[in-house]
Amino acid sequence: MKHPLESLMSAGGILLLAFFSCLLLPAPSLGLELAQRLVTRFHLMDLNQLYTILFCLWFLLLGVIEYALIRFAWKRWFSLDRHD
Structure with a gap:
């Protein structure tokens, strides 16, 4: 039965x-030219x-x-509901 x-x-x-x-991995950095093109394309206020x-x-x-990775690992190797 599910909780x-x-x-x-x-x-x-x-x-x-x-x-x-987010604390460990930096977000992708856009170049200034690409960022300005995206701002105009999506009608945003600023960068x-x-x-x-x-x-x-x-x-x-x-x-x-x-x-998804942790759930896969849990169901694959650590779950007690495995049907071998």
Whole structure:
């Protein structure tokens, strides 16, 4: 039987792992020319808004990747529900 808060814990786990990753891994750095082109293409106010969006996306992407890897490792090697 699954725990009723499992989906909430999964989302919280993704965010927590992403937070730890952002502390360890730097976000991608855009060149000034590319950043200015992206600002005009997406009709943003300035470079600060672009980098805020970039950091948020980077934060979530790292969390999802780490969550998927840890979940795979858990189910593959550490889970007690294995059917060998």
